[in-house]
Amino acid sequence: MSLTQRRAALAxxxxxxxxxxxxxxxxxxxxxxxxxxxxxxxxxxTYVTGLTVGQIGLLIGVSGAVGIAGAPLAGRLADRFPITRVLIAAQLLRAAALLALLTTDHYALLMLYSAIGTLPDRAAGVLTKLYAARAAGPERVRYQAINRTAANLGWSVGGLAAAAALALNTSAVYQLLLIGNAASYLLMAFLTSRCGEPKAPSRVVATSTTTPAAPLSNPWRDRTFLLFTATEAALFLDDTILQVAMPLWIIHATDAPVGLAPLLLVLNSVLVVALQVPLARFGATTSAARTLLIPLAALFAAGTLALAASATGGRWLAITTLVLAAVLLTFAEMIHATASWELSIALSPDDAQGAYLGVHGLAGAVQRSAGPLLLSAVIAAGPLAWPALGAALVATCAAQHRLVRQGLTKRSLSVPPVTVSEH
Structure with a gap:
């Protein structure tokens, strides 16, 4: 097979x-x-605008809180306008807000521009997921897995490039890295403009001038979906455990070397890049995705037990159990990502898919804000707090398993929407 043929087969x-x-x-x-x-x-x-540690923490915290609104706002807009246009607008707004940071060192303006930038930043994940659902159709889980692999590769490349640049430690380098990120948003907007608009799900519209159109479904009135989103916020803790809690646990509670922390993050990235796409086939249908909640519960239980064991004594025991915990929780991350993509779309009615996925996007945003606080308390409480957290996550998996069954049963009993042409 020629190189051209291999490329065509891969595409x-x-x-x-x-x-x-x-x-x-x-x-x-x-x-x-x-x-x-x-x-x-x-x-x-710190070095360009001269902020203190406290000011930086407040700026990031406030910006993150404002950004929570980005996901539901993006979902609503995507139900009303072409998704490619919403994506382009989000990418351009991200670039503008970032470049605006170069124009001032006034704290209030820096906070304003940072907060504005977090809105489209949080929206991007929802819009990408919605695009996949529309463009890839039944293969959306596989597409999202490939997308996540591409994203992890990009993160690794960007991080390595930044590490090399930061060795120079000058204000000009920090400004160039900011400009580089803004330029990436502009390039993304151009590439998105070259993409066709995927076909949106059918909507319920009026069949005559005398019959009013049925209102769009409202995720804020869908108790099952709101509870599902709440359970998702808990299950997304795997990300904060790996990125935030594990390095702190290594430093404060174990005899493992501090240098193990970045190596575990590298291990996480390598496993995601290598295995996210193959694992996606186990959640290719809604029923299969729901079944994945069972091994997910087991992975959470085993991973938190391994973290507890890492503090029981000895350098090599700590290293072994921490590596085991990182592997188990990375598999939990990948399995949850697969199940979450499919189940959130399966529970979203076609007439308001964007609005529902926007509300679902709140789960990750809330977890990023509250997760570090919760896990700081777990670390402070000591080793026995990890199995307690694991038990809570197992219970959450069980609750979501039941919620999904109820939600899908309710949808199957509802009257399907009538699709008519719009003239």
């Missing part, structure tokens, strides 16, 4: 066609740029 395996492949490039560029800036953001605010 054919990617759902969504040419536009789907372009969006994967967009995901790679997005995380490459984010990797450049994430490593430098605190240093930029």
């Amino acid at each position: 054919a395996r990617i759902p969504g066609g040419r536009d789907g492949r372009r969006m994967l490039v967009v995901a790679f560029i997005d995380k490459t740029g984010t990797g450049l800036w994430a490593a430098a953001v605190a240093l930029y605010f």
